[in-house]
Amino acid sequence: MKRILAVLAALILAVFALTACSDNSDSSDNDSADHDGMAMTSMTMTSKPTSMSMPSMPLGMSTPGASSMGIVISGFEYSTPESVMPGQVLTIQNNDTVEHSVTSDTAGLFNEDIEAGETETITVPNEPGTYTFHCTYHPSMHGTLTVK
Numbered sequence: 001m002k003r004i005l006a007v008l009a010a011l012i013l014a015v016f017a018l019t020a021c022s023d024n025s026d027s028s029d030n031d032s033a034d035h036d037g038m039a040m041t042s043m044t045m046t047s048k049p050t051s052m053s054m055p056s057m058p059l060g061m062s063t064p065g066a067s068s069m070g071i072v073i074s075g076f077e078y079s080t081p082e083s084v085m086p087g088q089v090l091t092i093q094n095n096d097t098v099e100h101s102v103t104s105d106t107a108g109l110f111n112e113d114i115e116a117g118e119t120e121t122i123t124v125p126n127e128p129g130t131y132t133f134h135c136t137y138h139p140s141m142h143g144t145l146t147v148k
Helices: 002-021
Strands: 032-035 038-041 070-074 077-079 089-094 100-104 111-114 119-123 129-134 142-147
Touching: 070 100, 089 111, 111 119
Parallel strands: 070 089
Antiparallel strands: 032 038, 070 077, 089 119, 100 111, 100 129, 129 142
């Protein structure tokens, strides 16, 4: 008798479990969707604006009349300071996702490879003048340093 009651109780529990897991949703209901036998409810998430303090300009970018500390590579373009001092150590920040170089068009002045997301330095020539440079990996990239 105990065995029959145990089997009957197990059967009733199995029926309840299967009923609870079944999908009773109407297929025309837009608020839920069947995914592998599970009812999914769609939700809309909204975000509230947050206030963050961000620098007005990345390191090395220049605006007229602003002093600048280095070269920034972003979007396959160089942003350079208006001018630099002779012999100055200049920081190069590569904000792109690929490697670039800062290679002087005049052989031997400076040539630095900068991995994606990394920072390197070069020493600016000691003589005042205008020095053009390029990226050895991306021929369309060119920049100019003005040494005063």
